[in-house]
Amino acid sequence: MTFGERLLKRRLELGLTREAVAGVADTTHQSIWRYEKDLKSPDANTIARLAKALKCSVGSLFGEGLEHEPTVDETLEAVRILYLKGKLDLEDVAQVLFQAKKKRK
Numbered sequence: 001m002t003f004g005e006r007l008l009k010r011r012l013e014l015g016l017t018r019e020a021v022a023g024v025a026d027t028t029h030q031s032i033w034r035y036e037k038d039l040k041s042p043d044a045n046t047i048a049r050l051a052k053a054l055k056c057s058v059g060s061l062f063g064e065g066l067e068h069e070p071t072v073d074e075t076l077e078a079v080r081i082l083y084l085k086g087k088l089d090l091e092d093v094a095q096v097l098f099q100a101k102k103k104r105k
Helices: 003-014 018-025 029-036 044-053 072-084 090-104
Strands: none
Touching: 003 029, 003 072, 003 090, 018 029, 018 044, 072 090
16 A cells, blocks of 8 residues: 555545645645645655544555555455545545555556
8 A cells, every 4th residue: 555545545544624624733634635646655744634634644645554454355445434424525535536446456
């Protein structure tokens, strides 16, 4: 799992919008989108602020301390539940589905 995928997964787990994370991390929602797509890499200060916004350690954003990498099915089930609870919009769901499709290839 890439940095961007872990960032997206954690944001979705918390039911946060890109705008909410960007506000705490002192960046833009467009930058959050680019980080999640692995199109841009944040600097060290931004990574620390992202970890704070996502209530996790910097290491966890880089995959440290994970007992196991969630399967595609586990991730999709978590997204389904969050969507049904109204915590995700269709753009977030579409992004997760796109990444899951890439993983299954």
